[in-house]
Amino acid sequence: MTENRYPFPKVELHLHLDGSIPPETMFALAEKEQIPLPAATLEEFRTWLKVTSDCSSVNEYLERFELPLQLLQSRENLTLVTESLIDVLAAQGYGLAEIRFAPQLHLRRGLTQRDAVEAVLAGQEAGLKKNPSLKTGILLCAMSIGPETLNMAENLETVRLTKEYLGKGVVGCDLAGAEGIVPLRNFHPVFDLARELAVPFTCHAGDSQGPDTVLDALDFGTKRIGHGHHLYDAPELWPRVRENGVTLEICPTSNIQCKTQPSYALHPAKKLFDAGIRVTISTDNMVLAAVTLEEEYDHCIGEMGFAYSDLIRMNLYAAEASFLPEEEKAGLIGRLQQQYQEETNA
């Protein structure tokens, strides 16, 4: 499934490891771990992944992560899966990707959060060694799985681990999981600690819930928001988002599959972009959403109203907002700027 119809360096900021395990890797691991699959052959499994990518809500969507999570409970498998995802990204012509995962979801068979982080970092190192032109970094996700008190200790541990491994392959942290169980602002201790430790962070908000969660995320001091498209419903927040240079990590297909937007055509991403907001495009879960980044770009151009040059601009925004070190991003940003100029002067 190698694609390169968009010959500029592709940048993806919002990519969950457990939702992006290459199908052949998932299939092989399930066989090894003797975990029953809903399909007898790899081909049938690929079909199953495609047909089940539509669901009725974000919370139903989250249930689909059970199979990949069952496979990701050992160091060996976490390493292998990270390495194989990096191979796929390189084959698809990515220039930069941030891969995120929640260490606390990988403790069922005795690993610690630290073990999980080290296993993923080992996979990243092996993947990058084979694919030296690609830049990647890992985001560690704290999780919303219920009332914030349920796993606050685990979430704070995730932020502390982010600090410890910052500059060693980890680039920042995030809060992911279910929205709307309790107000997002209840999770402020996670972000208070991130700010105190000077850990870069993003935050899932404004997806299944309204712009009130975008406001909470802004109040945390976030520079990036995972999804955030419901910002469109609160134009009074736009100046604050613009002035603070906040970047939205928009995942169109995921939004439609989760029914948080009705269609590509009605998705407000282009309107937000035209309002001067730093919109970027990601897949969220390349495999569970059954979409590649280039297919997202097809939707951007074919149905969402973006021009080709807008895609380059959004990739430039993504590279600028990435938490990777400036020196690792400089070459890529230069190439995107040049391609943007060539495209808009043509």
Ligand SMILES: [Zn+2]
């Ligand atoms: Zn996400």
